[in-house]
Amino acid sequence: MSAQTAEHGTMTLKLIVWRQAGPGKQGRFETYTAKNITPHHSFLEMLDVVNEELILEGKEPIAFDHDCREGICGMCSQVVNGVPHGGQERTTVCQLHMRKFKDGDTIYIEPWRARAFPILKDLVVDRGALDKLIQEGGYISARTGGVPDANATPISKADADYSMDAAECIGCGACVAACPNGAAMLFTGAKVAQLASLPQGQVEAPVRVADMIQAMQECGFGNCSNHYECQAACPKGIDVKFIARLNREFLKALFKSKAGSHVFAGE
Amino acid sequence: MRFTTNSIGRKILMAVSGLFMVLFVIVHLLGNSSIFAGPDGINAYAEKLHGLGPFVWASRLFMLAMLGIHVLFGILVTLDNWSAKPDRYKVKKMLKASFASETMIWTGALLLAFIVYHLLQFTFRVTPDVVLGNDAKGRFDVFSMVAASFRFTPIVLIYVAAMVTLFLHLSHGIQSLFQSIGWNNDKTLPTYTRLGKVLAVVFLLGYSAIPVLLLSGILTK
Numbered sequence: 001m002s003a004q005t006a007e008h009g010t011m012t013l014k015l016i017v018w019r020q021a022g023p024g025k026q027g028r029f030e031t032y033t034a035k036n037i038t039p040h041h042s043f044l045e046m047l048d049v050v051n052e053e054l055i056l057e058g059k060e061p062i063a064f065d066h067d068c069r070e071g072i073c074g075m076c077s078q079v080v081n082g083v084p085h086g087g088q089e090r091t092t093v094c095q096l097h098m099r100k101f102k103d104g105d106t107i108y109i110e111p112w113r114a115r116a117f118p119i120l121k122d123l124v125v126d127r128g129a130l131d132k133l134i135q136e137g138g139y140i141s142a143r144t145g146g147v148p149d150a151n152a153t154p155i156s157k158a159d160a161d162y163s164m165d166a167a168e169c170i171g172c173g174a175c176v177a178a179c180p181n182g183a184a185m186l187f188t189g190a191k192v193a194q195l196a197s198l199p200q201g202q203v204e205a206p207v208r209v210a211d212m213i214q215a216m217q218e219c220g221f222g223n224c225s226n227h228y229e230c231q232a233a234c235p236k237g238i239d240v241k242f243i244a245r246l247n248r249e250f251l252k253a254l255f256k257s258k259a260g261s262h263v264f265a266g267e
Numbered sequence: 268m269r270f271t272t273n274s275i276g277r278k279i280l281m282a283v284s285g286l287f288m289v290l291f292v293i294v295h296l297l298g299n300s301s302i303f304a305g306p307d308g309i310n311a312y313a314e315k316l317h318g319l320g321p322f323v324w325a326s327r328l329f330m331l332a333m334l335g336i337h338v339l340f341g342i343l344v345t346l347d348n349w350s351a352k353p354d355r356y357k358v359k360k361m362l363k364a365s366f367a368s369e370t371m372i373w374t375g376a377l378l379l380a381f382i383v384y385h386l387l388q389f390t391f392r393v394t395p396d397v398v399l400g401n402d403a404k405g406r407f408d409v410f411s412m413v414a415a416s417f418r419f420t421p422i423v424l425i426y427v428a429a430m431v432t433l434f435l436h437l438s439h440g441i442q443s444l445f446q447s448i449g450w451n452n453d454k455t456l457p458t459y460t461r462l463g464k465v466l467a468v469v470f471l472l473g474y475s476a477i478p479v480l481l482l483s484g485i486l487t488k
């Protein structure tokens with residue numbers, strides 16, 4: 001059969017997928033056969049094909065998150081064969097294509113797993129904790145004016161590039177999923193570095209870092225062991241230098257007396 | 268939120284205490300290498316060191332505090348990390364983490380056990396293998412004490428195994444401490460990683476050489 005399918009340019013794959021009916025429910029792995037998969041299918045389209053068949057059979061389709069399907073929104077979130085987003089460098093799972101797989105392959109598909117990301121259903125997890133981090137400090141209060149005012153505050157090319165590199169984060173949470181400690185240091189580091197390196201981000205800088213660190217802990221994220229799994233799994237290649245920057249900004253905040261007392265008192 | 272309950276504050280405390288312990292390991296190796304100059308080398312070194320009196324005790328207390336801080340937060344941070352990942356993946360492929368980085372708490376625990384044993388043996392001198400005596404110049408004979416203990420193959424094996432453990436702990440730990448205190452960026456990380464590995468190898472070879480050379484009879488009076 002596999003010779004025949006190869007001739008037709010399609011693949012048959014064995015999927016071992018995490019199924020969980022709802023939050024806090026007992027989950028389990030189920031095995032499915034994905035048939036008629038072409039190398040041009042994206043990974044999510046492959047799941048669409050499987051789901052159509054499940055629906056025809058009157059079964060519950062596999063729930064998974066997705067939106068843009070072009071690698072920019074950060075909605076898709078699956079651990080494929082042990083790597084968040086499937087292990088193709090700087091690629092979201094929606095942009096992972098089936099040409100990366102061979103006919104007859106077995107593929108394990110699991111949700112992001114971390115204390116801070118409770119499973120809602122199957123492969124869908126609640127990433128609201130990342131929103132909470134943004135609410136705590138991922139904003140500025142400085143008035144930046146309209147488009148013509150963009151150059152009113154000079155920013156060096158180096159600072160602008162640095163900030164833009166940090167801003168590349170699409171907030172998918174692969175860093176948390178990859179981290180053996182379920183830590184959100186790369187996400188938080190990227191936000192803190194992005195804003196701390198611009199003049200507009202200075203007003204809240206010390207308070208931001210204190211509040212975001214506290215929120216990380218309240219949301220149940222772990223601590224950084226500097227394994228650097230996060231950067232390796234990040235579809236945007238966000239650099240762990242932003243974690244070092246976060247640690248530095250924390251120390252800087254301590255030495256600003258008012259913010260320092262904020263850090264110590266946790267107001 | 269206080270420094271000691273802050274996720275990053277705790278890691279900075281671990282990094283700073285780790286840094287002082289690494290500095291101690293460097294100084295201790297330099298001091299111990301006086302044994303390669305024979306009994307006169309190390310016995311004179313030990314006498315000079317103990318002659319410093321209160322300074323020696325202040326340093327010992329300081330190192331004890333560093334160890335205490337490091338172990339306390341090492342355990343607290345690790346327990347929190349375990350509970351932050353309650354459900355493990357069925358299949359997990361590590362892309363960057365190493366055996367050394369994933370076993371820090373275990374290599375740390377082994378190091379703690381070794382430190383206790385090592386202090387009982389050569390600082391408090393209460394283990395059964397220890398031979399006490401003075402040399403011809405009336406100084407405490409450190410060389411003969413150490414040489415007597417390292418005649419026993421199992422003791423030499425314990426020391427070499429402990430140094431392999433230290434090698435693992437520091438081959439991840441040294442670069443990690445620079446990252447934790449924020450003294451790092453994408454240009455310096457490869458340099459610190461190399462520095463950490465080189466130092467870890469130097470410690471492994473340098474410290475292991477003493478018991479191995481004494482046991483094999485290459486290093487004698």
Ligand code: HEM
Nearest residue numbers: 225282285288289341371372375376378379440443444447
């Ligand atoms: C004695 C028992 C020890 C224990 C229980 C211990 C435990 C640990 C643990 C669990 C970590 C990783 C923390 C994390 O990032 O999650 C760590 C890091 C580290 N340890 Fe130890 N350790 C011990 C001894 C030592 C010694 C003797 C040294 C130095 C000679 C040392 C140097 C370091 C350094 C430099 C780090 C990196 C700190 C950082 O990531 O910022 N440790 N230790």
Ligand code: FES
Nearest residue numbers: 069073074076094
């Ligand atoms: S669905 Fe938008 S990034 Fe994958």
